[in-house]
Amino acid sequence: QLQLVESGGGLVQPGGSLRLSCAASGFTLDYNAIGWFRQAPGKEREGVSCINRSDGSTYYTHSVKGRFTISRDNAKKTVYLQMNNLKPDDTAEYYCAADPDYYCSGPLGPTDFGSWGQGTQVTVSS
Secondary structure (H helix, E strand, O other), X not given: OOEEEEEOOEEEOOOOOEEEEEEEEOOXXXXXXXXXXXXXXXXXXEEEEEEOXXXXXXXXXXXXXOOEEEEEEHHHOEEEEEEOOOXXXXXXXXXXXXXXXXXXXXXXXXXXXXXXXXXEEEEEOO
């Protein structure tokens, strides 16, 4: 059974860092593009970053560029999102998603991905 599990969320002060992990089971991670999304209360789900399956190229939404880094370890079936210099506006539930057909080259939307994890909460507050 295909499954994605996020971890690494928590409470952090502004300026702090967190590393989110997205672990896959039941399928081969390296055959999929992986995306990270976030959703704050009362807001739509927003595409944050993604990494391609073939060449490992990446995309970041403007608000996180230079602060977040996405990476993948296919041997560990895990994709990471390193988040530095966190801001209160980064507070949200973070989700990872996978799709074998999507290619990251620009803004990503929830309908671009077929498989989803359950999410991990990130709260940035002093």
